[in-house]
Amino acid sequence: MTREEIRSEIIAICSREFEMENPDPEDDLREKFGFDSIDGIELLIQIEKMLQTELTQEEKKQSLNIRTINQVCDYIETIMKAREG
Amino acid sequence: MCLPITRAHTQVRPYNLDKKEKPNKRVDTIMPRRVVITACSAITPIGRTKSELMHSLTCGISGVKPLREDELLTSYLHSKVFGTIDYPIEYDFPRQFRKTMGPVAYYACQVAKEVLEASGLSQEFITSGRLGVAFGSTHGSPTVQRNIYKTFFDKSSTRYAAIGAVDYLRSMVHTTAVNITRMFGITGRVISSSTACTTSSQSIGYGYESIKFGMQDAMICGAADEYSTTTVAVFDNLLACSTGFNDSPSRTPRPFDEDRDGLVVGEGAGAVLLEEYECAKKRGATILGEVIGFACNNNGGDLILPNLAGITQTIQLGLQDAAVNAGDVDFVSAHATGTKMGDIIEAQAIYDVYGNRPLVTGFKGYMGHTMATCGVIETIITLHLMAEGCIAPTLNLETVDERCAMINHVMQLREQKMSIASIQNFAFGGVNTNIILKKPE
Numbered sequence: 001m002t003r004e005e006i007r008s009e010i011i012a013i014c015s016r017e018f019e020m021e022n023p024d025p026e027d028d029l030r031e032k033f034g035f036d037s038i039d040g041i042e043l044l045i046q047i048e049k050m051l052q053t054e055l056t057q058e059e060k061k062q063s064l065n066i067r068t069i070n071q072v073c074d075y076i077e078t079i080m081k082a083r084e085g
Numbered sequence: 086m087c088l089p090i091t092r093a094h095t096q097v098r099p100y101n102l103d104k105k106e107k108p109n110k111r112v113d114t115i116m117p118r119r120v121v122i123t124a125c126s127a128i129t130p131i132g133r134t135k136s137e138l139m140h141s142l143t144c145g146i147s148g149v150k151p152l153r154e155d156e157l158l159t160s161y162l163h164s165k166v167f168g169t170i171d172y173p174i175e176y177d178f179p180r181q182f183r184k185t186m187g188p189v190a191y192y193a194c195q196v197a198k199e200v201l202e203a204s205g206l207s208q209e210f211i212t213s214g215r216l217g218v219a220f221g222s223t224h225g226s227p228t229v230q231r232n233i234y235k236t237f238f239d240k241s242s243t244r245y246a247a248i249g250a251v252d253y254l255r256s257m258v259h260t261t262a263v264n265i266t267r268m269f270g271i272t273g274r275v276i277s278s279s280t281a282c283t284t285s286s287q288s289i290g291y292g293y294e295s296i297k298f299g300m301q302d303a304m305i306c307g308a309a310d311e312y313s314t315t316t317v318a319v320f321d322n323l324l325a326c327s328t329g330f331n332d333s334p335s336r337t338p339r340p341f342d343e344d345r346d347g348l349v350v351g352e353g354a355g356a357v358l359l360e361e362y363e364c365a366k367k368r369g370a371t372i373l374g375e376v377i378g379f380a381c382n383n384n385g386g387d388l389i390l391p392n393l394a395g396i397t398q399t400i401q402l403g404l405q406d407a408a409v410n411a412g413d414v415d416f417v418s419a420h421a422t423g424t425k426m427g428d429i430i431e432a433q434a435i436y437d438v439y440g441n442r443p444l445v446t447g448f449k450g451y452m453g454h455t456m457a458t459c460g461v462i463e464t465i466i467t468l469h470l471m472a473e474g475c476i477a478p479t480l481n482l483e484t485v486d487e488r489c490a491m492i493n494h495v496m497q498l499r500e501q502k503m504s505i506a507s508i509q510n511f512a513f514g515g516v517n518t519n520i521i522l523k524k525p526e
Contacts (some may be wrong), residue, residue, distance in 0.1 A: 019180045041250030
């Protein structure tokens with residue numbers, strides 16, 4: 001997946017699953033959309049489905065400080081690289 | 086003529102504990118406070134609003150329909166009828182609240198919302214800690230639980246798609262109570278009974294005691310139960326479900342009728358707002374009724390069979406708590422599920438305590454047994470009838486079983502003022518409750 005495809009898919013998930021209207025990749029999801037830790041766990045499940053892979057506990061912990069869609073994309077690219085390696 | 090009823094012979098012998106010295110008890114002097122009902126809301130198979138409920142009650146309309154297909158259990162069930170909510174409900178809960186709700190919590194939050202809206206309570210009071218919640222369900226959300234198990238046993242799925250982060254919050258047994266506290270920012274005490282058919286009557290009873298003894302100034306009390314074929318299967322396996330009216334659902338259940346053949350499971354929700362009398366009066370709240378007594382006990386043995394001694398004692402304890410005599414009670418809302426044995430024992434218990442003076446109706450004839458919710462729905466219906474000065478008959482009671490004939494059954498709609506009413510409920514587990522209501526002055 002390209003960076004643009006990842007971002008497009010994450011924006012689609014944010015709209016579909018978390019009912020965000022027109023999220024900007026640099027929006028602080030917590031501040032603007034009330035995205036909380038429970039939502040974060042739900043998003044990880046969506047990412048697992050999207051990548052068809054199971055995240056490890058360590059990988060999940062690395063996601064805890066993510067605040068923006070661009071950071072979600074960075075995180076996914078890191079996971080993908082680790083899987084390729 | 087009535088047949089003698091003896092205490093169930095299967096009564097188990099209690100486990101024998103060595104008697105030990107009793108600890109000292111602290112004795113506080115408590116001045117009990119009066120508790121009134123100032124708002125109510127219901128979602129039932131026979132309607133939601135007071136006018137809808139009164140229409141169904143006065144026109145003899147049943148909410149029992151063919152059991153909906155669940156693609157899992159329905160084909161194995163012998164009972165094909167269900168007390169059904171088949172009208173749309175428009176929920177306007179923002180996603181941040183919806184995300185922790187299963188169907189049962191939707192029901193619960195909707196009736197809680199309507200109760201708070203009707204109450205006129207200020208946001209400051211609602212979040213002050215002086216308002217608590219007593220709310221339960223039979224077993225949380227079976228729909229969500231079923232989806233979890235489906236994922237476990239579905240060999241095609243992989244682990245990463247298994248359980249959602251909030252599946253537990255949606256399905257847990259106290260999901261109704263805490264979704265209500267979350268949605269409205271309520272910070273008072275939480276009581277979440279889960280005692281099957283006495284769940285909501287316990288909610289009302291324990292809410293009443295919380296206010297009466299000064300722990301809270303107001304309580305939202307009730308229960309909800311969603312569509313669940315698991316519950317139908319439980320009673321179906323015990324041969325306790327109605328099976329003879331699958332082609333004519335509105336003719337069952339038939340409380341106290343000689344042709345009754347078992348209970349009908351249903352779904353629903355109900356909530357009442359209880360308030361300390363002086364607070365309610367001071368703020369000019371509409372008082373729908375007063376809770377003047379409550380009792381709850383256990384049969385102390387068998388977990389399924391109805392027990393004459395236990396039920397009789399609950400009725401008497403309720404009267405004692407209310408400080409009224411049996412002769413003061415005008416109306417009894419019977420638990421009356423339509424089972425062969427339960428109705429006979431209940432009729433006998435009513436007769437033993439009250440004789441044949443009070444009028445008796447079993448409201449489950451209209452909607453089946455809404456399980457956790459029945460106590461609060463029957464309380465709300467009784468409040469409406471109290472206000473309207475009439476009493477609805479037991480639907481489907483055409484020929485009274487002679488073993489239930491010793492009490493004063495309501496066979497047709499009648500104009501009748503009532504001042505004091507009893508709502509009695511009995512549950513699996515041997516739990517019995519009795520709520521005593523009084524018409525506002």
